[in-house]
Amino acid sequence: DAGVIQSPRHEVTEMGQEVTLRCKPISGHNSLFWYRQTMMRGLELLIYFNNNVPIDDSGMPEDRFSAKMPNASFSTLKIQPSEPRDSAVYFCASSSRQGAEAFFGQGTRLTVV
């Protein structure tokens, strides 16, 4: 398996634009996590899904952020409109079951100017 695949690897966008980050989890994994990493706040859990259903989205910072998982092999994290303070590295991770080790993608480095 190629592991968790995220795209794009880098994204530079202007403030106010819509940004969509994509994630393909490892085949057969039924838990999926979105994290955000910054120097100031470390790794923050934004949302996680189990069997394609959002279980806990309490980490989503505000309504500008939304996440979907339309099927077991794809998830998106959308920011609309984007702001400079959204600049961070966004990681997607998946695990085979609740509580098991998580496998991380390489991340998307987002810069909002």
Next chain:
Amino acid sequence: SQQGEEDPQALSIQEGENATMNCSYKTSINNLQWYRQNSGRGLVHLILIRSNEREKHSGRLRVTLDTSKKSSSLLITASRAADTASYFCATLETSGSRLTFGEGTQLTVNP
């Protein structure tokens, strides 16, 4: 705030020495996991210890867990320059499936 807090924030040692990193947490957990992150890369899982376990080994890694003190330690023996990375603890809370990470320890192993 983060569930796990690592100590120290940064550690610099010489190759061959042992490195010890500590993690404290606040809530009841199902398990505690340690991850490694090389600069600019994603996190890689190292080892998982369940709440009913006290010690676990994997190669040069040794993890302990003290649930009464809500703390864990990661020991890397005979460190190598390639061990240079950030190390994070992550806790899985008993209340659900939230995997929450600490702030990490930056380990530098000097050749």
